[in-house]
Amino acid sequence: MQWYFVAALLTLLTSSQGILTTLSQSNGGYKYDYATVPFLAEVFKLLISSLLLWKECQSSSPPSMTTEWKSIRLFPIPSVIYLIHNNVQFATLTYVDTSTYQIMGNLKIVTTGILFRLFLRRKLSNLQWMAIILLTVGTTTSQVKSCGEASCESLFSAPVRGYMLGILSACLSALAGVYTEFLMKKNNDSLYWQNVQLYMFGAIFNMLRLLLDDFRVGFERGPWWERLVDGYSITTWLVVLNLGSTGLLVSWLMKYADNIVKVYSTSMAMLLTMVLSIFLFNFRPTLQLFLGIIICMMSLHMYFAPARMLIDLLPASKAPPEPLNEVAITKTDES
Known part of the structure; x- marks a missing residue:
């Protein structure tokens, strides 16, 4: 399976x-x-990964599985980072409005590139850095509303604490992604075995979160397991299925591609959502949206296009000067 097919499917989902x-x-x-x-969604991912791991174990060549505790103990860390990130998100929204928060969320594109370079030692060319910055500019441009709207006045009126929390949220999101890629690529273990470890701890932390919510309200609605699927509809189950499938695709990209591919997929998904909202929810398209789409497509081409399709930015070497031919001059006396 090619990475670009998985990335396109991730964008759609x-x-x-x-x-x-x-x-x-x-x-x-x-x-x-x-x-x-x-x-x-975590339980769904855990069940699917366990089933695929079981089928892999039944094959003639058993998969590689590291069962040492010093390796397994690393897998709860992404869940802890995401837990902190979710709390920082809620804290950020108490200081900034939704539009400002969405725009600040694009900082995770740049922070992912920086952490990708620092922690994974993956070198990016100057052209790729330009593409990442263009992607940030494009996604931000598509989200900026016209200045005739009231929300435009509050775009830069939030307290400094709100901006600091927004930057922290972007760094935590990038750190979780980069660390997950490190876990997936640190050895040759089976992807499904790594997923089982990752999603097992994810399910545990989400269960603890539900239990903590019950404690906060004094169990007035009863324990969480008694109302687990209360109010669920077919659409709600589709949300669970979508969220779980998206997580499985992300883990595949972390194993066989990298975080930058995931960032491009999610950024293009945001633009696609805005375009679909025009037809589904009577969303009013703006000039900023079309400009943002154009800039993001330029960024996509700059980062992933083969070198032969890109303009050579290096100055052409000058040809050596041709040697001068000696010209014989005959001096004649004028009569």
Whole structure:
């Protein structure tokens, strides 16, 4: 399976997440506990990975599986980082409005590139760095609203603490992705075995989060397992299926591609969601959206196009000067 096919599928699934989540609402709200969706998605990923691992173990060549505790103990770390990241997200939204938060979220593109270079020792060319910066500019441009709207006035009016939390959120998101790629590529273990470890801890941490929510409200709604699927509809189950499938595709990209491919997939998914919203939710297209799409497509071409398709930015070498031919001059006396 080629990485670009997986990346395209990830883009389609990610772009439909927001749409499915919106369609799962009823009268502008959720009839179900939305905190149960990530938990069920983790359980779905764990079950699928366990099944694929079992089938792999039944083959003639058993997969490589590291069972030492010093290796397994590394897999809860991404779940801890994502848990901290989610809390920082909520804290950020208390200081900045939604539009500012979405625009600041594009910083994770640059922070991913920086951590990708520092921690994974992956060198990026100058052209690739230019492409990453262009991608950030393009996604940001597509999200900027016209200055006639009221939200434009609050774009840069948030307190400094809000911007600091936004930067921290971008760094945590990039750190979780880069660390996950490190786990996936640190040895030749089976992808499904690595997924089982990753999603097992993910399910445990999400379950602890549900239990903590029950403690905060004094179990007034009963324990979380008694209302796990209360209010679920077909659309809600599609959200769970979508979220779980997206996670499986991301782990494949972390194993066989890299974080930059994932960043491009999710960024293109955001643009695709905005375009689909024009037809599904009467979203009004803006000039900024079309400019952002053009800039992002330029960035995509710059980063992934073969070298022969890119303009040679190096100055052409000058040809050596041709040697001068000696010219014989005959001096004649004038009469």
